[in-house]
Amino acid sequence: MPDPESGPANHSRPARPDGGPAGRLLTLEREASLQARLLARDERALVELVEIATPWLLAVAQGMLADRDEAEEVVQEAFTIAWRRVDLFDRESGRLIPWLLRITRNRAIDRLRGHRRRALKARRLESFQVFGEGSTAPQEPDEAARPGWHVHETVHAALRQLPVDQQAVVHLAYFEGLTHSEIAGRLGIPLGTVKTRLRLAFDKLRTGLASIREWVL
Amino acid sequence: MTPHEWFIEHRTAFVIRTLEADEERSFREHLAGCAECRSEIERAERDLAWLPMGVVPVTPRPGLTRALVDGALGMRRTSPSWLVPLALAASFLLSVGSWYWAWSTVRGFEDDVAVERERIGRELAMTRDTLGIIRQAAMVRHADITMGGHKGGLIIFADTETHRWNVMVYGLPAPRPGQVCQFWFITDSGMVRSVPVQTQMGAPAFLTLGMPSAPGKVMGAALTVESAGSSNSAPQGPQLAHLML
Numbered sequence: 001m002p003d004p005e006s007g008p009a010n011h012s013r014p015a016r017p018d019g020g021p022a023g024r025l026l027t028l029e030r031e032a033s034l035q036a037r038l039l040a041r042d043e044r045a046l047v048e049l050v051e052i053a054t055p056w057l058l059a060v061a062q063g064m065l066a067d068r069d070e071a072e073e074v075v076q077e078a079f080t081i082a083w084r085r086v087d088l089f090d091r092e093s094g095r096l097i098p099w100l101l102r103i104t105r106n107r108a109i110d111r112l113r114g115h116r117r118r119a120l121k122a123r124r125l126e127s128f129q130v131f132g133e134g135s136t137a138p139q140e141p142d143e144a145a146r147p148g149w150h151v152h153e154t155v156h157a158a159l160r161q162l163p164v165d166q167q168a169v170v171h172l173a174y175f176e177g178l179t180h181s182e183i184a185g186r187l188g189i190p191l192g193t194v195k196t197r198l199r200l201a202f203d204k205l206r207t208g209l210a211s212i213r214e215w216v217l
Numbered sequence: 218m219t220p221h222e223w224f225i226e227h228r229t230a231f232v233i234r235t236l237e238a239d240e241e242r243s244f245r246e247h248l249a250g251c252a253e254c255r256s257e258i259e260r261a262e263r264d265l266a267w268l269p270m271g272v273v274p275v276t277p278r279p280g281l282t283r284a285l286v287d288g289a290l291g292m293r294r295t296s297p298s299w300l301v302p303l304a305l306a307a308s309f310l311l312s313v314g315s316w317y318w319a320w321s322t323v324r325g326f327e328d329d330v331a332v333e334r335e336r337i338g339r340e341l342a343m344t345r346d347t348l349g350i351i352r353q354a355a356m357v358r359h360a361d362i363t364m365g366g367h368k369g370g371l372i373i374f375a376d377t378e379t380h381r382w383n384v385m386v387y388g389l390p391a392p393r394p395g396q397v398c399q400f401w402f403i404t405d406s407g408m409v410r411s412v413p414v415q416t417q418m419g420a421p422a423f424l425t426l427g428m429p430s431a432p433g434k435v436m437g438a439a440l441t442v443e444s445a446g447s448s449n450s451a452p453q454g455p456q457l458a459h460l461m462l
Contacts, residue, residue: 043286043290046286046289046290047282047286050282050285050286050289051282054277054281054282054285055274055275055276055277056269056270056272056274058274058275058277059272059273059274059275060269060272062275063272068278071275072278072281072285075285076284076285076288076289079285079286079288079289080288080289080291082289083289083290084289095266098266098267098269101266101267101269101270102262102266102269104269105234105269106234109234113238148270148274149274151267151270152270152271152272152273152274154267155267155268155270155271156271159271173233173235174233174268174269174271175271175272177234178235179234179235179236179237180230180235180236180237181237183235195230198229198230198233198235199226199229202229202233202265203229205264205265205268206229206261206264206265209264209265209266209267209268210264212267213263213264213266213267
């Protein structure tokens with residue numbers, strides 16, 4: 001939900017944690033206010049959070065589960081936890097949206113592994129794609145104005161900086177939720193190679209993404 | 218590579234959850250006692266906090282946002298007023314129908330109950346049998362075990378009437394990834410491989426074992442650490458316990 005006080009994100013300039021041009025969709029102050037109101041059991045804060053975060057959480061869960069209904073269930077679980085257990089959220093060590101993203105991803109992985117949906121994952125091999133040129137292009141007219149689009153662009157750029165073989169293992173590991181051995185089987189490469197590629201890739205990603213750690217949507 | 222070096226090398230894999238299930242379990246147990254790894258894991262999580270945003274957002278289906286809010290609040294949406302009389306009529310029809318349905322399905326429930334009673338009966342018989350081995354045990358042997366800095370033990374209840382053993386292994390952590398704890402019979406013709414033991418902190422492992430079919434009189438038992446998947450007929454790894462009857 002775009003902030004009525006700000007215009008669409010400016011893609012040519014980086015967002016800043018203090019609510020720079022692209023970061024004004026959800027400023028630090030607004031995020032802090034959102035957290036405080038959630039703790040105070042303000043239902044309007046929950047509505048606000050759901051409107052901001054749902055497109056991203058749905059995408060994370062759907063990318064792993066390949067099932068829209070199940071992805072919606074996972075997102076529901078994430079918001080239910082956020083609402084009921086917001087007191088557990090440590091404001092000192094993390095941010096609200098990343099916390100929700102992590103809950104969603106972990107829940108999706110738990111379901112994926114619990115259901116042993118290996119056959120389904122294998123069928124999705126054909127749809128596998130690394131982080132191509134077109135993936136940051138907005139799919140809808142107002143998508144660039146969506147809260148978080150500037151973060152998406154930055155993360156996507158960091159992913160595209162990786163060599164293609166590293167992009168492939170990161171995609172399967174992080175965005176499809178496969179384990180080391182599953183990736184080795186999928187790509188037909190030794191387990192040690194998978195681990196090495198992932199280690200190299202994530203060393204670069206940690207460096208590349210550390211600068212946006214304090215960003216807001 | 219030392220055990221801790223393995224954990225250092227796999228910190229990122231733990232954060233992004235690419236470890237296999239048993240490796241992930243071992244890592245969680247390690248984290249409980251390693252402040253350095255906990256701190257590094259938290260750092261990695263913070264560095265990668267926004268990585269999930271690499272996905273292309275999905276537009277929610279119409280009405281989903283409202284449903285998610287209602288679901289999180291644990292409530293349903295308020296029905297429009299015109300639905301109230303309709304709901305009352307429907308509930309009357311439902312109550313009549315449900316009475317008939319309950320009567321006709323009660324027989325089905327009786328069948329389900331009978332199946333469940335049979336299952337519980339089987340489990341009770343198995344539990345009584347296990348307890349019987351312990352109560353009738355002609356010999357009880359115990360050995361202390363130290364593994365990875367943890368102190369545990371192995372207890373064998375040997376029932377000489379039914380020629381079965383109840384074996385309990387307690388207080389030991391899960392072995393390192395790629396390893397298993399292996400139980401062996403010691404016979405007068407040598408060691409005989411038995412079954413792997415699933416050790417786990419806080420959850421003692423219980424086994425009921427018959428005597429090995431291989432020739433030879435059983436004289437004791439041993440517990441060793443072996444490579445997972447190994448089928449060697451003699452122990453190759455370090456010995457955790459050695460008990461003679």
